[in-house]
């Protein structure tokens with residue numbers, strides 16, 4: 001299978017704490033991959049290292065942009081550069097722009113695909129106007145896809161919780177990623193919302209051709225969605241494989257020790 | 264050599280006073296992550312209160328040592344009370360607000376307190392009597408270090424030791440350390456965080472008042488504006504040492520005190536205040552976590 | 564409805580404040596003449612005042628808490644009055660026309676003195692709108708804004724003194740110098756977290772002022788530079804009266820220009836990025852926005868406007884010295900932005916007019932100006948952080964979009 005992301009030997013230290021230790025992971029094209037592990041295992045840290053929020057202490061993060069045969073190393077890049085390269089993420093504890101409207105939140109995602117500068121903004125030339133209009137339309141189209149179009153002019157802070165989570169996904173999609181990183185997208189959702197999310201994620205993969213790497217504690221969702229699963233515990237990768245293999249892996253069961261082992 | 268020694272001791276004295284003020288900044292910052300802009304004003308109010316008490320008692324013809332002690336105690340009480348009140352009015356309602364809001368509120372408080380003293384008292388510089396007697400045994404060294412400086416150094420040392428004991432070994436000190444690590448978690452284990460914050464303001468303000476009285480008798484005059492400049496410099500010292508770190512604040516204060524002392528002594532006194540600011544800018548650019556601070560990565 | 568508990572609380576508060584203010588408010592000492600004055604009346608005033616204020620304070624705190632609860636339940640948020648007016652073209656068009664005519668005929672109806680005050684107010688409108696970009700939109704607390712204002716003013720004073728450059732030539736130079744200084748300062752400090760930025764910019768403002776005060780060969784020290792020419796009209800020197808009116812119109816023009824630019828910026832790619840940066844830096848960066856570049860743009864643009872205002876200020880007063888550029892000036896401009904509403908153009912204009920004109924016309928009040936500004940900053944932040952006229956975001960209409968797309 002054609003890979004889009006390959007992480008090799010990733011390590012991260014916080015002072016004396018070894019949050020990640022030689023983690024390998026890869027995501028293939030059109031694949032949904034889950035990263036699971038107990039609380040504090042280092043999953044979010046893994047995302048932060050890939051997306052440039054923390055520079056990893058060691059290891060390599062390689063992406064395989066379409067049309068190019070050579071992989072690109074992206075570790076050490078600033079978060080905005082990583083996003084420009086086509087990786088977009090959501091946050092575990094929602095980080096929307098609360099006092100901006102829903103549409104504007106998504107338009108921020110379009111930012112890095114737009115060009116207009118200060119002069120363009122003031123003069124409002126033809127190309128700026130065209131670009132701006134396209135951004136509004138594209139963003140609206142994304143909101144429709146995600147099912148948030150009724151809220152388009154609401155402030156993000158006034159949305160219900162589940163909708164806020166979906167808005168984060170919409171915002172990330174607006175950056176035109178080839179890989180979407182979702183950090184616990186179902187956290188705090190009720191079963192109905194989770195079911196919708198399940199469908200949504202599959203649709204994003206099938207219709208948009210975006211590969212997905214997700215962190216999730218809801219094992220039912222993970223098992224239903226994932227093509228492959230990686231398990232980390234105490235910063236180390238302890239298992240990888242298909243949902244079937246992971247379900248029966250003794251190391252994984254031990255790591256979770258009663259915590260949703262039978263899910 | 265004498266000149267060097269004089270500048271060195273001058274810097275040490277300056278540093279001690281900055282340290283007394285810087286502690287308040289660092290303690291408050293450690294707990295609520297806010298630059299308490301009004302901290303300098305608290306110290307100014309301490310000095311003013313002391314001056315008022317001294318003037319009244321002098322007219323009543325009291326003994327100078329007694330006056331000094333009473334004025335010091337009252338200044339400490341009042342500064343602590345002001346610190347407590349300022350927190351309740353200007354910061355507590357903004358506990359969950361964006362940082363920018365709390366910062367603006369702090370600036371407003373600082374502006375208010377300055378003008379409150381300006382209007383209620385005077386805008387002129389008032390002479391502050393030097394009540395510390397000259398020590399006879401110091402006679403031969405009087406050209407290098409005065410008795411006031413000695414008192415300053417000793418007082419600062421005592422305050423530092425007491426503070427360290429309080430933070431290391433008392434319950435409230437432990438609660439303070441816990442709250443500065445993680446407020447929510449502390450709340451869950453039953454620490455009354457509001458109470459801890461109040462105590463932090465009270466202690467920080469009280470030390471600032473001691474600094475205020477000492478510096479006023481050292482310099483020999485005060486007005487409503489002295490708190491602002493000294494406050495900013497003490498803040499520079501706190502940042503220099505690593506904000507949130509108490510030993511850092513002390514170290515930063517001495518470094519700043521010496522820098523200023525030598526720079527004004529050997530270079531030029533016109534630009535005295537510029538050195539502190541330049542220092543701040545350089546530190547923040549090259550080592551934003553300060554000398555003893557840990558580099559912080561906010562958890563997401 | 565006042566309960567016994569509230570009264571008890573108010574009494575306690577009142578006693579506490581009487582105690583707190585006792586030395587400073589009641590006793591006044593004069594150590595030189597060894598006089599002590601006792602002002603017991605003040606104590607009474609404080610006691611009664613804080614008793615009443617305690618009720619007011621708690622009333623508003625309770626209302627605020629109720630408000631946030633309602634918002635959490637998902638209750639309807641009331642649409643601000645300003646927005647409702649803006650939405651009704653039938654109201655706001657005529658209002659605008661009336662305001663415009665008033666502004667145009669102002670200098671012919673009112674005296675020279677009034678016109679002068681109005682020019683000052685307009686300078687502050689411009690400064691406020693400039694700082695609004697930095698603080699209101701981008702959320703960067705810049706306490707050294709006045710330094711860029713000083714750069715503009717001294718640019719005109721010095722370039723005119725040494726090279727005889729005219730007002731109109733220096734106006735763009737002042738703007739460019741402001742921007743340059745903004746970038747020079749911004750480059751190293753914008754990596755810092757918000758609160759450090761406040762202190763560093765404050766320090767920078769003070770450094771500029773101290774340099775102006777001490778570097779006599781360059782800036783003529785504390786005595787400043789006098790006899791700066793007022794702007795001339797087509798090369799003709801105007802009388803004081805005519806020149807003031809002329810400056811008034813220049814300021815009206817510059818303010819309109821500023822409003823035009825800021826308004827367009829607000830709803831642009833850059834403007835949205837600023838607001839996003841203010842709301843959440845990390846998320847903003849993760850969405851592909853270059854943090855450093857975006858901040859720097861805001862900082863430089865804000866400084867540009869300060870530089871321009873500085874040039875007009877020098878031309879208006881014909882005299883500059885370092886005393887005009889203290890930190891308090893920065894704080895007054897901050898007050899304007901905070902009172903009006905951070906990010907809100909209409910708010911900032913209103914804020915500038917209120918804060919600058921009110922002390923001018925209420926002379927008795929002017930003594931308490933800075934005290935009131937301090938109270939204002941705290942009270943606004945606690946009770947109305949959005950300002951008097953909060954910023955409203957643009958809304959978009961999408962009726963019919965869906966059909967055309969599907970069709």
Ligand SMILES: Nc1ncnc2c1ncn2[C@@H]1O[C@H](COP(=O)(O)OP(=O)(O)OP(=O)(O)O)[C@@H](O)[C@H]1O
Pocket residue numbers: 014017019037038039040041042043044045046092560561562563
């Ligand atoms: N900025 C930081 N500084 C210091 N330690 C950190 C930091 N971020 C994370 N850690 C530590 O690294 C470890 C891994 O944390 P991480 O947030 O990655 O866990 P997680 O797997 O996402 O857990 P959860 O399921 O609870 O979200 C934890 O021990 C955490 O305390």
Ligand SMILES: [Mg+2]
Pocket residue numbers: 043044045092
């Ligand atoms: Mg996590």
